[in-house]
Amino acid sequence: MSNHSTRNNFRQKSPTQRFLSILGLFMFAFYFILGLLIIFWNNFPLEIDPTYKKLFGILLIVYSFMRFARLWQNNFRN
Numbered sequence: 001m002s003n004h005s006t007r008n009n010f011r012q013k014s015p016t017q018r019f020l021s022i023l024g025l026f027m028f029a030f031y032f033i034l035g036l037l038i039i040f041w042n043n044f045p046l047e048i049d050p051t052y053k054k055l056f057g058i059l060l061i062v063y064s065f066m067r068f069a070r071l072w073q074n075n076f077r078n
Helices: 002-011 015-040 050-076
Strands: none
Touching: 015 050
């Protein structure tokens, strides 16, 4: 019954709310991929100490999961 109400809740959203949900998913993916690129890109165009580069990449990945958790709470709360 909870799964049905979740799907019904998603269908009742306005087009603006749906667009913002999709934009939120896109931004989650953007920050996550950017974090991975910064960590694993060997010839990064900016001269940054490798330790700081990894820390910044990890920070972006953590931030992307924080955005995803907030998106999940806003879209699937009861």
